[in-house]
Amino acid sequence: MGGVRPDLTVPRKLSAGDRVAVVSPSFAAPGMFPAIHERAMRRLRDDFGLEPVEYPTTRRLGAAPEDRAADLMAAFADPGVRAVLASIGGDDQLTVLPFLDPAVVTGDPKPFCGFSDNTNLLNWLWNQGVVSYHGGSTMMHLGRVGGPHPVSAASLRAALFGREDLALHEVDVFSEEELDWNEPASLDTPSPTAAAPGWSWHQPDRVVTAPTWGGNLEILHWNLAANRWIRPAGDYAGCVLLLETSEEMPPAAEVYRMLRNAGERGLLEQFPAIVVGTAKASSLERRTEPAERERYRADQRAAILRALDRYNASAMVVFDVDLGHTDPQWILPYGGLVTVDGPARRITAHF
Template sequence: MTSLIYPPKPRPGDRVAVVSPSAGLPALFPHVYELGLRRLREEYGLEPVEYPTTRIMGADPRDRARDLTAAFADPTITAVLATVGGDDLITVTPHLDDAVLRANPKPYFGYSDNTNLLNHLHRLGIVSYHGGSVLVHLGRPGKLHPLTADSLRAALFTAGWYDLTPAPKWGDEPNDWNDPGCLADEPVMFPSEGWRWQGPATVVEGRIWGGNLEVLHWLLAADRVGAAASLAGSVFLLETSEELPPAIEVYRILRNLGERGLLATFPAALVGRAKAWEFARRLTPTEKQAYAEQQRAAITRAFAEYAPHAVLVFDVDLGHTDPQLIVPYGGEVRIDAINERISVRY
């Protein structure tokens, strides 16, 4: 496996970059964005620094790459946070100055389309952090979710081991950012049944690789995923987006990863709780349950065919649902299937 380093951590009072390497949604939802910035200052004691494309929709990929490179190059910036995801960060990473990123490693926080950049940093040997959107999580209506807030604080400021906690309640029906009053009340939440464990009762340790499954398929098509041998022994992180990919497509993507020789090298997988509702697809509770069950079945099928030895942990709160736990991408994880515990080293 590639040798990876943990970048130095920020401290309260530090300046941190806030960037939009994917979609410039702060331009469309400034009320949500400003709440996220305020919480960065008030809850975490960090001073956000914006870049020229942070509030621009459709900025040229070269300009977004220039902002990212500048954020890493600036010695007064100690961490870099993405505002949100999107769908075209794959066009940005080729324009990054990799020599600058390697020479100035910093903690980077993002998820969803940011899988492109997390994977890019991984290939440069830099540990980054899956999660922590300025809009979605810091700008959460009502208040910060306590599990998200605690996980993000630990990932930002500490370097030790951290036990992930199953959420007692979860949500996937966000408030409508188009509504000016959307920030007044917390999103609707539902009772959780906790994590679901499959596979052998054993303890697995490794380094995390993966991300949003749809984006991983784009990266495979663009030939930007390392050889199977370079990722052997990784703990596979996978989660799906608000586009609600059908179960058969989830299976096919994993089948293709299996045919590439990747799945067989993974001793375990952390599977994010499936988001099963979106404004354009308002599934009923019964339909949501069926969607999640079908997705779990598709993932189980693929691993049974290509990696029957793997420990699988389903419904971990690390993807497109609320709350969101932060995990170190390329960082260490310990999965204890005997005592049903997951610990990560930040």
């Protein structure tokens, strides 16, 4: 086992009938797209046996950071609420963190699920010594046409209810096509799918079982720029790094620069194993053709390897794992243990 944070607390698991907070620490998408949100809430009740609890800013567009933080603290402070789920990501959650009270969270640790801009909260909780879960947006995954993908549903169940290991596997098809939620047809139209790229391994010569850290690369870079909630580089030694990029589709040159900056800080060299999500290569704002998507992902893989060649040449890397902005999504422990088994070409999440 690697890592220097064996002290991270795994929150207790849920039981059927438990109340769970649904919050919007970033963008209040439930207020703009209530039909998608209501469908997600029904599935929490009907498919997962949980009772969602909303807060004043869950649907309030443009809520102040102080108000969003107050709702988070109310959710974590309520002994009757047993988990906290983010509705979706956004772009300014960094401004919420200064208003959070660590004592509230550590006094009654609860599972938190989110990704993208919620990397801010995942990282903040890691700093408080609390394990959380990367993934599981209610709008994106529970509100999905046809219900949550089996991969997303199984791993969300493991995060909330399970105490066993979950072996990840490759998928045959995936989606990166966004539906326009402003269009009524999006309520009943599944996202188009395409053949998944499949996992690719770089230097699969070891077995690493360690706590995870990381998340969305752009958000991690903002944390580095703000110089808050980033610990001394040695505190991450031996951890498994999770990396994924957003629908803003940063170019390969920018991906390299962000990783270079982490390398110059001594951070990139700390991770013996890195798990990289399938890069989302199309969006509502920028529709791309299949050949362009393949080039984008190939260029991003090359940029990551270029940075590692300079700052962590011995790292083992798995590319194109379904853990980011594409669908389906594996919800993974954040601060909890993951095993990356290179010789067996296997990844296991320990819940």
